[in-house]
Amino acid sequence: MGKKLAENTKAVEARARKAAVKEVQQTAKAKAKEDAQWADDDKNLAKKAARKEEEERKRLEALRRKQENKEAYEEDMKKAASGKSVAKTTVKPNNKVTMAMLLAKRDADKKAKEEEAKRLAEAATKIEVPTAEIEENLNRVDLDAHTARTVDDAIKVLDKSQDSVDRHPEKRLKALYTAFETTRIAQLKAENPNLRLSQLKQMAFKEWQKSPENPLNAKA
Numbered sequence: 001m002g003k004k005l006a007e008n009t010k011a012v013e014a015r016a017r018k019a020a021v022k023e024v025q026q027t028a029k030a031k032a033k034e035d036a037q038w039a040d041d042d043k044n045l046a047k048k049a050a051r052k053e054e055e056e057r058k059r060l061e062a063l064r065r066k067q068e069n070k071e072a073y074e075e076d077m078k079k080a081a082s083g084k085s086v087a088k089t090t091v092k093p094n095n096k097v098t099m100a101m102l103l104a105k106r107d108a109d110k111k112a113k114e115e116e117a118k119r120l121a122e123a124a125t126k127i128e129v130p131t132a133e134i135e136e137n138l139n140r141v142d143l144d145a146h147t148a149r150t151v152d153d154a155i156k157v158l159d160k161s162q163d164s165v166d167r168h169p170e171k172r173l174k175a176l177y178t179a180f181e182t183t184r185i186a187q188l189k190a191e192n193p194n195l196r197l198s199q200l201k202q203m204a205f206k207e208w209q210k211s212p213e214n215p216l217n218a219k220a
Contacts, residue, residue, distance in 0.1 A: 113189075113190055113193065114190065116186070116189075117186040117187060117189065117190040118186075119186075173215065176213065176214075176215065177208060177214075180204070180208055180211065180213055180214075181201065181204045181205070181208070184203075184204040184207060184208075185197075185200045185201065185204050188200045188203055188204065
């Protein structure tokens with residue numbers, strides 16, 4: 001009997017210890033679960049608080065920018081108002097001075113061109129060429145058989161019909177053309193300042209071919 005009673009006592013104690021351990025484990029598990037729930041709630045609250053704080057920061061930043069823009073606009077309006085009064089006293093006089101300078105430059109350029117044309121014309125009139133002898137010799141030239149298209153062609157025609165009276169009519173013809181060309185180029189340049197010298201020479205030569213000053217146009 002005593003031995004059996006001792007065994008039952010040990011079994012009871014073992015079951016009691018096992019039950020106590022199990023209870024402790026269950027209590028710890030329940031506490032851990034509860035702590036986890038509280039932790040989740042704390043995280044959600046922290047997120048909500050952070051989100052609310054960020055929204056408030058953005059709202060304040062927008063208000064600050066709006067106020068700065070308003071102040072900048074008011075400052076610009078003040079500057080614009082003061083700038084108009086300054087423009088009335090400074091801009092218009094400056095424009096008048098600029099226009100006067102442009103007009104003065106234009107007049108100076110025009111005067112310089114006129115003086116240059118006058119100088120060339122005066123230089124051309126100083127060339128003395130005895131035209132009587134040239135015309136006398138040119139009257140003997142058969143222009144129907146030989147058409148002179150250039151100054152050099154005209155000189156060749158003169159060479160073929162040259163007599164002993166004047167052995168160098170080509171020099172005098174060139175002198176006549178040079179005087180004509182100098183005078184006309186000066187006049188044409190004043191009338192057509194944008195043309196090149198080669199173009200002016202072409203125009204002068206075309207006029208020379210029909211000019212009464214050209215001895216080759218004199219009738220025999």
